[in-house]
Amino acid sequence: MSMAWVRGYYGVPAKRGGRVEYTGEGKPELGTICSAGNGRLNIRLDGTKRAMPFHPLWELRYLNRGEAK
Template sequence: MSMEYIRRTYGVPAKVGGRVNWRGGRHPVAGTITGSTGAYLMIRLDGQHHAMPYHPDWFIEYIEAEPANV
């Protein structure tokens, strides 16, 4: 499955290089989307060496890029 599949199926703005907050623990942890495996996102949390699979809409907050100055 692809990132496009994940975006369509779960209605999320997932993209490689996108920033997220994982809220499944005591405190939110920021991370970066590195790819996908099946219907899961591969996310490398800040401070970790390897990406791990996370469900696209389970405790994930997508951080939107700041709007461009016009």
């Protein structure tokens, strides 16, 4: 399942290189979308070396260019 599939199925503006804010661990963390697979987004959180799979709708906020730091 590709990035285009994730965008269409979940109705999110996900794209490679896009910035997100993850709030599932109690404190907001910024990250970068690296790829998509199996209906999930692979996101590398700032300060980590590897991307991890995230559900496209779970505790994610998609940032505009102006919001991304």
